[in-house]
Amino acid sequence: xxxxxxxxxxxxxxxxxxxxxxxxxxxxxxxxxxxxxxxxxxxxxxxxxxxxxxxxxxxxxxxxxxxxxxxxxxxxxxxxxxxxxxxxxxxxxxxxxxxxxxxxxxxxxxxxxxxxxxxxxxxxxxxxxxxxxxxxxxxxxxxxxxxxxxxxxxxxxxxxxxxxxxxxxxxxxxxxxxxxxxxxxxxxxxxxxxxxxxxxxxxxxxxxxxxx
Amino acid sequence: xxxxxxxxxxxxxxxxxxxxxxxxxxxxxxxxxxxxxxxxxxxxxxxxxxxxxxxxxxxxxxxxxxxxxxxxxxxxxxxxxxxxxxxxxxxxxxxxxxxxxxxxxxxxxxxxxxxxxxxxxxxxxxxxxxxxxxxxxxxxxxxxxxxxxxxxxxxxxxxxxxxxxxxxxxxxxxxxxxxxxxxxxxxxxxxxxxxxxxxxxxxxxxxxxxxxxxxxxxxxxxxxxxxxxxxxxxxxxxxxxxxxxxxxxxxxxxxxxxxxxxxxxxxxxxxxxxxxxxxxxxxxxxxxxxxxxxxxxxxxxxxxxxxxxxxxxxxxxxxxxxxxxxxxxxxxxxxxxxxxxxxxxxxxxxxxxxxxxxxxxxxxxxxxxxxxxxxxxxxxxxxxxxxxxxxxxxxxxxxxxxxxxxxxxxxxxxxxxxxxxxxxxxxxxxxxxxxxxxxxxxxxxxxxxxxxxxxxxxxxxxxxxxxxxxx
Numbered sequence: 001x002x003x004x005x006x007x008x009x010x011x012x013x014x015x016x017x018x019x020x021x022x023x024x025x026x027x028x029x030x031x032x033x034x035x036x037x038x039x040x041x042x043x044x045x046x047x048x049x050x051x052x053x054x055x056x057x058x059x060x061x062x063x064x065x066x067x068x069x070x071x072x073x074x075x076x077x078x079x080x081x082x083x084x085x086x087x088x089x090x091x092x093x094x095x096x097x098x099x100x101x102x103x104x105x106x107x108x109x110x111x112x113x114x115x116x117x118x119x120x121x122x123x124x125x126x127x128x129x130x131x132x133x134x135x136x137x138x139x140x141x142x143x144x145x146x147x148x149x150x151x152x153x154x155x156x157x158x159x160x161x162x163x164x165x166x167x168x169x170x171x172x173x174x175x176x177x178x179x180x181x182x183x184x185x186x187x188x189x190x191x192x193x194x195x196x197x198x199x200x201x202x203x204x205x206x207x208x209x210x211x212x
Numbered sequence: 213x214x215x216x217x218x219x220x221x222x223x224x225x226x227x228x229x230x231x232x233x234x235x236x237x238x239x240x241x242x243x244x245x246x247x248x249x250x251x252x253x254x255x256x257x258x259x260x261x262x263x264x265x266x267x268x269x270x271x272x273x274x275x276x277x278x279x280x281x282x283x284x285x286x287x288x289x290x291x292x293x294x295x296x297x298x299x300x301x302x303x304x305x306x307x308x309x310x311x312x313x314x315x316x317x318x319x320x321x322x323x324x325x326x327x328x329x330x331x332x333x334x335x336x337x338x339x340x341x342x343x344x345x346x347x348x349x350x351x352x353x354x355x356x357x358x359x360x361x362x363x364x365x366x367x368x369x370x371x372x373x374x375x376x377x378x379x380x381x382x383x384x385x386x387x388x389x390x391x392x393x394x395x396x397x398x399x400x401x402x403x404x405x406x407x408x409x410x411x412x413x414x415x416x417x418x419x420x421x422x423x424x425x426x427x428x429x430x431x432x433x434x435x436x437x438x439x440x441x442x443x444x445x446x447x448x449x450x451x452x453x454x455x456x457x458x459x460x461x462x463x464x465x466x467x468x469x470x471x472x473x474x475x476x477x478x479x480x481x482x483x484x485x486x487x488x489x490x491x492x493x494x495x496x497x498x499x500x501x502x503x504x505x506x507x508x509x510x511x512x513x514x515x516x517x518x519x520x521x522x523x524x525x526x527x528x529x530x531x532x533x534x535x536x537x538x539x540x541x542x543x544x545x546x547x548x549x550x551x552x553x554x555x556x557x558x559x560x561x562x563x564x565x566x567x568x569x570x571x572x573x574x575x576x577x578x579x580x581x582x583x584x585x586x587x588x589x590x591x592x593x594x595x596x597x598x599x600x601x602x603x604x605x606x607x608x609x610x611x612x613x614x615x616x617x618x619x620x621x622x623x624x625x626x627x628x629x630x631x632x633x634x635x636x637x638x639x640x641x642x643x644x645x646x647x648x649x650x651x652x653x654x655x656x657x658x659x660x661x662x663x664x665x666x667x668x669x670x671x672x673x674x675x676x677x678x679x680x681x682x683x
Contacts (some may be wrong), residue, residue, distance in 0.1 A: 002367070007270075007419060018233050019535075023593060031539060032539070034535065035538075035539040035540075037533070038529070038532050038533065038535045038536050039536055040531060041529045041530040041532040042527070042528045042536065042544075043417065043534045044529075045529045045530070046528045049528070069618065070539070073539050094552065095552055096499070096500070096549065097503065097524075097550055097551070099551065102500070104498075105499075105500050106504065109465065109467075110465035110468065113464065113465040113466050114465045114466060114468055114469060116466070117465075117466035117467065118469070121356050121416065121420075121481055121652070122413050122416060122592075124408050125412055125413070125416050125652075125656050125659075126412065126413075128656050128660060129408070129409065129412055129656070129659050129660055132660045132663075132664075133239070133663065133664060133667060134479075134664045134667065135670065142658070143664065146660070147660065147661070150653045150657050151629060151653060151654070151655060153604065153653065154646065154649055154650035154653045154654075155646065155650050156645075156650040156651070156654050157434075157653075158434045158435075158436050159434055162436075165436045165438075166481055170606060171609055172611055173611055173615070176608040176611065177608065177611040177612050177615065178610065180608055180612055181612050184612065194662055195446070201500040210461065212563060
């Protein structure tokens with residue numbers, strides 16, 4: 001029990017407390033220790049990337065091998081992954097800044113990614129058309145605010161009514177910002193609570209469960 | 213339990229607020245649910261559109277109950293006199309009844325012993341008003357009609373003839389000339405729901421392409437300058453030559469269209485001021501985006517890699533990793549991204565140890581989460597001046613930090629980039645992109661307004677029709 005539960009608990013609490021204290025006090029020793037711990041985070045995230053690649057390859061390779069559903073798509077995923085890895089790790093390659101890798105990024109990955117995201121414009125337009133309907137008093141408010149922000153954000157709104165961008169700015173700076181402040185404060189309080197619970201051992205997500 | 217639309221009789225899932233087919237409000241005050249089968253009916257309806265069961269009268273004072281309707285009820289008496297129970301003749305559910313949505317659910321009117329009014333004129337007229345025809349005559353209903361003794365039927369010779377009452381009913385309904393001359397209205401949403409979105413997509417595509425196909429001053433040089441953009445510009449303009457600036461490229465190709473105009477405008481201004489620029493990214497694709505932005509601006513300004521600017525690359529670890537920038541930046545980035553050479557001793561990084569040594573931090577983040585990470589882990593902790601460029605969708609979330617002074621300036625989306633280009637007296641791609649965005653917004657607003665006007669007009673017509681039906 002001591003090794004499996006209390007040792008991880010004491011390590012997590014000590015590391016968390018050290019990073020927390022170094023945030024509020026300027027001390028070279030604390031800064032160095034905190035820097036070592038946060039440096040481990042970078043290593044762990046990098047290791048997580050390897051795990052992600054391993055998981056991706058194993059799942060899609062299994063689907064291709066078993067001729068599972070949409071297995072040609074999995075084949076394309078694996079081909080793209082290994083093609084980019086080969087270009088980057090090939091002897092003599094300049095790594096991520098190699099001209100072949102840059103070509104693949106610039107003329108294959110970037111256009112495909114941007115194309116998929118561009119479809120969002122049509123979804124948003126369709127959603128605005130269906131949602132901004134005058135059905136109740138609340139929907140009337142939503143309709144007016146939506147139209148004001150849509151037009152006030154762009155020059156045509158200024159051409160229609162020069163004060164429309166000012167009205168849009170007020171909506172964003174006063175009512176919307178007030179709501180954001182409330183959300184941010186709530187999230188901050190929740191974060192403090194969650195942090196204290198982890199530091200005090202009330203929550204132990206790293207042990208696979210909330211409590212002993 | 214399925215909820216049936218009172219307008220088109222489409223079966224909708226339990227809890228539906230609007231009809232999936234015609235968009236009619238299923239829960240609004242203009243509807244009344246049948247106590248037997250739960251179908252939605254018009255408020256003034258006296259019998260259920262679907263099962264024919266009599267509906268309880270609206271109480272006095274309730275909206276939708278006209279004086280004429282109440283008077284008629286008093287004169288005509290209760291409707292129960294014309295009703296008999298289907299349970300007497302059809303004790304078992306009728307198989308094979310398929311709802312319009314393809315489900316196999318058996319309606320309550322057929323599966324349960326409920327009273328059915330065969331000759332309810334209101335039911336017939338409501339269905340005709342909705343353009344639905346007389347409605348299905350199930351075998352059980354037909355059998356029930358056949359079992360009625362002849363003396364209970366109207367003294368019409370045709371009904372004592374061996375012809376089925378169901379056939380007679382259908383024949384009467386099919387004879388339009390014998391019906392009152394009331395206007396038959398077809399619900400427009402069924403057609404509009406298919407056609408209008410397609411028209412919206414075509415109009416949106418045309419609006420986006422128009423400024424690029426027909427170059428010109430579409431905005432009429434009327435791009436209003438916002439204080440947040442002006443503050444950003446002043447923060448960069450106040451830099452002394454050679455001042456070190458850290459630029460975070462936290463966006464990927466999905467938001468490149470919105471973020472790269474910002475990056476190009478800001479980099480061009482920084483290079484005009486002679487600032488030393490170091491680029492980092494919290495996203496794996498951000499380093500490549502920085503390369504693209506530098507390639508588009510550095511040559512024109514005579515900037516040399518390693519001496520005047522450097523791309524440090526991707527920093528894994530997200531928010532937690534930002535704390536490492538406060539210690540030793542060359543330790544966090546042992547080699548740069550552009551040349552894969554050691555960062556220690558590079559000319560552009562001379563005199564810089566941690567993030568505190570930068571005169572300004574510029575965060576170009578497509579999402580507010582990353583921008584907030586920089587604010588909380590770098591600006592709040594090390595007190596370094598910071599400006600940010602974010603997508604338009606993140607503008608509201610960043611407003612409190614601009615108001616508090618934690619951000620010295622803020623660019624939002626393409627409008628922010630266009631304003632920056634105009635402040636530099638160099639209108640570029642962002643201004644043209646803003647023309648396209650402006651027209652696209654106008655198209656969406658026009659469609660939204662037309663849809664609301666159409667819905668209001670249709671609502672008035674429908675209310676008038678319901679009032680005439682009740683009267």
